Amino acid sequence: MRNLSILLILCLILSCNNNKDLSPGDQSDFRELSHYKDYAKIADTSYVKDGVEPTHRITHLKNNRENLILFKRISFKGNGNEHQTILDTLSIRNLDGIFSISIGYCEMPDSAPEEIIAIVERTKKDTIQTIAKAWKANARSGKIEKIQDLNTLMCLSEF
Numbered sequence: 001m002r003n004l005s006i007l008l009i010l011c012l013i014l015s016c017n018n019n020k021d022l023s024p025g026d027q028s029d030f031r032e033l034s035h036y037k038d039y040a041k042i043a044d045t046s047y048v049k050d051g052v053e054p055t056h057r058i059t060h061l062k063n064n065r066e067n068l069i070l071f072k073r074i075s076f077k078g079n080g081n082e083h084q085t086i087l088d089t090l091s092i093r094n095l096d097g098i099f100s101i102s103i104g105y106c107e108m109p110d111s112a113p114e115e116i117i118a119i120v121e122r123t124k125k126d127t128i129q130t131i132a133k134a135w136k137a138n139a140r141s142g143k144i145e146k147i148q149d150l151n152t153l154m155c156l157s158e159f
Contacts, residue, residue, distance in 0.1 A: 039063045045104045046074065047114035049139045056139050057084060058103055058117065067092040067101055069117055071137045071144050087142040090117065090135060098122055099132055106155040108147070111136055117144065120155050128155035 039061035046054035059070040069090040075083050092101065099119050106116040106128075115137045121130035134147040147153065 036061060036068070039068060042067075042101075043103055045114050047112055049112075056115075056137065058114065058137055060101060060103060065093065067095060069101075069103075069135075069144065071142075073139075073142070088137075088144045090144045092119065095119065102128070102155060102158060105158045106131075106134065106153050108136075108152045108154070115139070116147075116153070118153065118155055123157055126157055128157055131155055 040063070042060040042062050044057065044059045046057040049055040053076065054074050057070075057072045057074055059072065061068045061070065069092070070086055071088045071090070072084040072086050075085070077083055095101070098121055100122055102118045102120045103116070104114045106118045106120075107113050108116060116134060117137065118128075118134040119132040120128045121132070123129060131150050131153055134150055134153055135144045136147055138145050
C-alpha cells in the first residue's frame with residue numbers, strides 16, 4: 001500500500017511542471033517529507049532578498065526519472081532554528097545528456113543570479129551559448145515563473 005501511495009505522489013509530481021499541491025507548510029529539511037525520500041540533493045542555494053539573513057532557498061533534487069526544483073521561503077523561529085516553507089516546485093524530466101541545470105550562474109536585469117534556474121548546454125567555454133529554458137524564482141509572487149525572453153540572460157559555465 002505504501003508503494004502505491006508513493007507511486008501516486010510521484011505521478012502527481014510528474015504530471016505537471018509547477019505543482020503547489022506538494023506544499024506541506026513549514027519544514028526544516030526536505031528529507032522530512034516522504035515525497036522526496038528517493039531523491040538525492042544536487043545543489044542548495046540560499047539568498048538574501050531583503051535584509052541580511054537568507055530569505056529564500058532553491059534546492060535541486062534528482063532521482064533516476066526527474067530533476068525537482070524546490071523554491072522555499074526561509075524563516076527563523078523563536079529558538080533560532082531555520083524553517084523552510086515550500087512555495088513552489090518545478091519538475092524537469094527527460095533532460096538530454098548534453099544539457100544540465102544551472103542555478104545561480106545566470107544573470108538578467110533586476111534579478112539576482114541565485115533566483116535564476118536554467119537548462120543550459122554544457123560547454124568548456126566561459127559563457128554558455130545555448131540556453132534551452134529558464135525560470136525565475138519570484139520571491140514576491142512565491143512562484144517559479146518561466147522566462148520568456150532568453151536573450152535577456154547571460155549564463156556562465158560552472159563546469
